[in-house]
Amino acid sequence: MVNWQNLNKAFFIIEIRMKTSLYIPDSARLRYRLMTGEDAPLWFELDQDPEVMRYLNAGVPSSWEEIITYFVPRVERFSDPASGCGLWEVVSKQDNDYLGWILVRQYGIDTSYHEPDNIELGWRLKKHCWGQGIATEAASMIMQILQQNPLVKKFSAIADAQNLGSIGVMKKLGMQYVDERTHHTPKQDMPVVYYEMSVR
Numbered sequence: 001m002v003n004w005q006n007l008n009k010a011f012f013i014i015e016i017r018m019k020t021s022l023y024i025p026d027s028a029r030l031r032y033r034l035m036t037g038e039d040a041p042l043w044f045e046l047d048q049d050p051e052v053m054r055y056l057n058a059g060v061p062s063s064w065e066e067i068i069t070y071f072v073p074r075v076e077r078f079s080d081p082a083s084g085c086g087l088w089e090v091v092s093k094q095d096n097d098y099l100g101w102i103l104v105r106q107y108g109i110d111t112s113y114h115e116p117d118n119i120e121l122g123w124r125l126k127k128h129c130w131g132q133g134i135a136t137e138a139a140s141m142i143m144q145i146l147q148q149n150p151l152v153k154k155f156s157a158i159a160d161a162q163n164l165g166s167i168g169v170m171k172k173l174g175m176q177y178v179d180e181r182t183h184h185t186p187k188q189d190m191p192v193v194y195y196e197m198s199v200r
Contacts, residue, residue: 022084026093027141030134033089034081035101037072042089046100051127055160057188070187078105084146090125090138100125102138104146107156111184117153118196119146123169135169143173147199155199158183158192170195 024032035042047053047062062071079086087101103122108114121142123135146152157175159166175195183190 021081022145024084024088024142024145027137029093030099030138030141031091031093032102032138032142033091034079034084035075035087035089036079037076039087039089040067040072042098043067043071043087043101045098046124046126049127052124055163055166074186078109083149084142085119088138088142090134092129098126099129099134102135102142104142107154115154117151119152119155121155121157121173123166130165135166136172139169139173150200153198153200154196156194156196158194161191161193167193167195173197 021034024034026032044062044064044067047067050059050061053059053061075087085105087103089101090099091097092099101124103120103124105120106114106116107118107120121139123139125134143155147155155173155175157166157170157173158181159170161167161180175197178194178196181192181194183192
Protein backbone atom coordinates (compact mmCIF):
# COMPACT_ATOMS: atom_id res chain seq x y z
CA MET A 1 0.00 0.00 0.00
CA VAL A 2 1.37 3.41 -0.96
CA ASN A 3 2.05 5.75 1.93
CA TRP A 4 0.93 8.98 0.29
CA GLN A 5 2.03 11.12 3.22
CA ASN A 6 5.62 9.91 2.96
CA LEU A 7 5.53 10.09 -0.83
CA ASN A 8 4.29 13.70 -0.79
CA LYS A 9 6.97 14.55 1.77
CA ALA A 10 9.65 13.03 -0.46
CA PHE A 11 8.45 15.03 -3.47
CA PHE A 12 8.39 18.18 -1.34
CA ILE A 13 12.00 17.63 -0.27
CA ILE A 14 13.06 17.02 -3.89
CA GLU A 15 11.23 20.16 -4.99
CA ILE A 16 12.91 22.27 -2.30
CA ARG A 17 16.33 20.92 -3.23
CA MET A 18 15.72 21.69 -6.89
CA LYS A 19 14.65 25.23 -6.06
CA THR A 20 17.68 25.83 -3.89
CA SER A 21 20.23 24.33 -6.27
CA LEU A 22 22.96 26.81 -7.08
CA TYR A 23 22.87 28.16 -10.61
CA ILE A 24 26.03 29.07 -12.52
CA PRO A 25 25.22 31.32 -15.52
CA ASP A 26 26.99 31.00 -18.84
CA SER A 27 30.28 32.84 -19.25
CA ALA A 28 31.62 34.25 -22.52
CA ARG A 29 32.49 30.91 -24.14
CA LEU A 30 31.20 28.31 -21.69
CA ARG A 31 28.18 26.94 -19.93
CA TYR A 32 27.99 24.84 -16.78
CA ARG A 33 26.01 22.00 -15.22
CA LEU A 34 26.42 20.24 -11.90
CA MET A 35 27.31 16.63 -12.69
CA THR A 36 26.05 13.44 -11.03
CA GLY A 37 27.05 9.78 -10.90
CA GLU A 38 25.22 9.32 -14.20
CA ASP A 39 28.02 11.27 -15.82
CA ALA A 40 30.56 8.55 -15.03
CA PRO A 41 31.17 7.86 -18.76
CA LEU A 42 32.27 11.50 -19.20
CA TRP A 43 34.64 11.23 -16.23
CA PHE A 44 36.06 8.00 -17.66
CA GLU A 45 36.50 9.55 -21.11
CA LEU A 46 38.49 12.47 -19.72
CA ASP A 47 40.78 10.23 -17.68
CA GLN A 48 41.90 8.16 -20.68
CA ASP A 49 44.43 10.75 -21.83
CA PRO A 50 47.80 10.10 -20.12
CA GLU A 51 48.65 13.80 -20.42
CA VAL A 52 45.51 14.73 -18.48
CA MET A 53 46.55 12.28 -15.75
CA ARG A 54 50.25 13.22 -15.81
CA TYR A 55 50.36 15.14 -12.53
CA LEU A 56 47.70 13.04 -10.81
CA ASN A 57 49.10 9.52 -11.00
CA ALA A 58 52.08 9.63 -13.37
CA GLY A 59 49.86 9.46 -16.46
CA VAL A 60 48.01 6.19 -15.82
CA PRO A 61 44.47 6.29 -17.28
CA SER A 62 41.65 5.49 -14.85
CA SER A 63 39.95 2.14 -15.32
CA TRP A 64 36.17 1.91 -15.52
CA GLU A 65 36.22 -0.02 -12.23
CA GLU A 66 38.10 2.82 -10.52
CA ILE A 67 35.58 5.36 -11.79
CA ILE A 68 32.62 3.34 -10.53
CA THR A 69 33.98 2.03 -7.24
CA TYR A 70 36.14 4.99 -6.17
CA PHE A 71 35.55 8.20 -8.12
CA VAL A 72 31.74 8.22 -8.24
CA PRO A 73 31.18 7.53 -4.50
CA ARG A 74 33.82 10.09 -3.58
CA VAL A 75 32.23 12.82 -5.70
CA GLU A 76 28.77 12.00 -4.39
CA ARG A 77 30.00 12.37 -0.78
CA PHE A 78 31.00 16.00 -1.20
CA SER A 79 28.38 17.06 -3.76
CA ASP A 80 25.73 19.48 -2.51
CA PRO A 81 23.57 21.25 -5.12
CA ALA A 82 22.45 23.93 -2.66
CA SER A 83 25.97 25.15 -1.91
CA GLY A 84 27.37 24.41 -5.37
CA CYS A 85 29.80 21.74 -4.20
CA GLY A 86 30.48 19.00 -6.71
CA LEU A 87 31.88 18.72 -10.23
CA TRP A 88 30.67 21.32 -12.71
CA GLU A 89 30.64 20.23 -16.32
CA VAL A 90 32.31 22.70 -18.67
CA VAL A 91 30.84 22.78 -22.18
CA SER A 92 31.73 24.95 -25.17
CA LYS A 93 28.81 27.16 -26.18
CA GLN A 94 30.08 27.26 -29.76
CA ASP A 95 29.92 23.56 -30.58
CA ASN A 96 28.42 21.93 -27.45
CA ASP A 97 31.72 20.09 -26.89
CA TYR A 98 32.34 18.59 -23.43
CA LEU A 99 35.64 20.07 -22.27
CA GLY A 100 35.98 18.73 -18.73
CA TRP A 101 35.01 19.84 -15.25
CA ILE A 102 35.64 22.24 -12.38
CA LEU A 103 35.79 20.78 -8.87
CA VAL A 104 34.15 22.65 -5.98
CA ARG A 105 34.34 21.31 -2.43
CA GLN A 106 35.08 22.34 1.12
CA TYR A 107 38.82 22.19 1.71
CA GLY A 108 39.98 19.09 3.57
CA ILE A 109 36.54 17.47 3.69
CA ASP A 110 36.67 14.07 5.44
CA THR A 111 40.01 14.98 7.07
CA SER A 112 41.15 16.38 10.41
CA TYR A 113 41.99 19.71 8.74
CA HIS A 114 38.54 20.32 7.25
CA GLU A 115 37.73 24.02 6.68
CA PRO A 116 34.03 24.46 5.78
CA ASP A 117 34.46 28.15 4.91
CA ASN A 118 37.40 27.45 2.57
CA ILE A 119 36.25 26.36 -0.90
CA GLU A 120 38.75 24.31 -2.84
CA LEU A 121 38.68 24.59 -6.62
CA GLY A 122 40.20 22.20 -9.12
CA TRP A 123 40.01 21.58 -12.84
CA ARG A 124 40.46 18.72 -15.25
CA LEU A 125 40.13 19.60 -18.92
CA LYS A 126 40.78 17.92 -22.25
CA LYS A 127 44.21 18.62 -23.65
CA HIS A 128 42.95 20.30 -26.85
CA CYS A 129 41.61 23.23 -24.84
CA TRP A 130 44.70 23.82 -22.67
CA GLY A 131 46.35 27.22 -22.95
CA GLN A 132 43.14 28.95 -24.04
CA GLY A 133 42.06 30.36 -20.67
CA ILE A 134 39.23 27.86 -20.32
CA ALA A 135 40.08 26.82 -16.75
CA THR A 136 40.50 30.45 -15.69
CA GLU A 137 37.23 31.54 -17.29
CA ALA A 138 35.26 28.66 -15.78
CA ALA A 139 36.75 28.84 -12.28
CA SER A 140 36.39 32.64 -12.24
CA MET A 141 32.68 32.48 -13.09
CA ILE A 142 32.07 29.84 -10.42
CA MET A 143 33.99 31.92 -7.86
CA GLN A 144 31.86 34.98 -8.66
CA ILE A 145 28.72 33.07 -7.77
CA LEU A 146 30.07 31.19 -4.75
CA GLN A 147 31.50 34.28 -3.06
CA GLN A 148 27.97 35.68 -2.78
CA ASN A 149 27.52 33.11 0.00
CA PRO A 150 28.50 34.88 3.27
CA LEU A 151 29.73 31.57 4.69
CA VAL A 152 32.50 31.40 2.09
CA LYS A 153 35.60 33.18 3.36
CA LYS A 154 38.40 31.73 1.22
CA PHE A 155 39.13 30.00 -2.06
CA SER A 156 42.04 27.61 -2.43
CA ALA A 157 43.63 25.17 -4.85
CA ILE A 158 46.37 22.56 -4.83
CA ALA A 159 48.65 21.14 -7.50
CA ASP A 160 51.77 19.14 -8.08
CA ALA A 161 54.70 21.56 -7.85
CA GLN A 162 55.66 20.68 -11.45
CA ASN A 163 52.19 21.43 -12.81
CA LEU A 164 52.97 24.96 -13.98
CA GLY A 165 49.77 25.16 -16.03
CA SER A 166 47.52 24.72 -13.01
CA ILE A 167 49.68 26.97 -10.88
CA GLY A 168 49.33 29.64 -13.55
CA VAL A 169 45.55 29.37 -13.34
CA MET A 170 45.68 29.77 -9.54
CA LYS A 171 47.68 32.97 -9.91
CA LYS A 172 45.33 34.36 -12.58
CA LEU A 173 42.42 33.74 -10.21
CA GLY A 174 44.14 35.89 -7.60
CA MET A 175 45.40 33.11 -5.35
CA GLN A 176 48.80 33.33 -3.69
CA TYR A 177 51.28 30.66 -2.65
CA VAL A 178 50.98 29.66 1.02
CA ASP A 179 53.06 26.53 1.51
CA GLU A 180 53.79 22.94 0.54
CA ARG A 181 51.71 20.25 2.19
CA THR A 182 50.47 16.68 1.84
CA HIS A 183 47.15 16.03 0.11
CA HIS A 184 45.43 13.00 1.62
CA THR A 185 43.09 10.76 -0.38
CA PRO A 186 41.80 7.25 0.34
CA LYS A 187 44.16 5.95 -2.35
CA GLN A 188 47.38 7.86 -1.72
CA ASP A 189 49.11 10.85 -0.13
CA MET A 190 50.54 13.43 -2.52
CA PRO A 191 52.94 16.34 -1.97
CA VAL A 192 51.35 19.52 -3.34
CA VAL A 193 51.69 23.28 -3.33
CA TYR A 194 48.79 25.12 -1.70
CA TYR A 195 47.46 28.48 -2.96
CA GLU A 196 44.77 30.58 -1.33
CA MET A 197 42.86 33.88 -1.45
CA SER A 198 40.51 35.52 1.04
CA VAL A 199 37.17 37.01 -0.04
CA ARG A 200 36.09 38.50 3.30
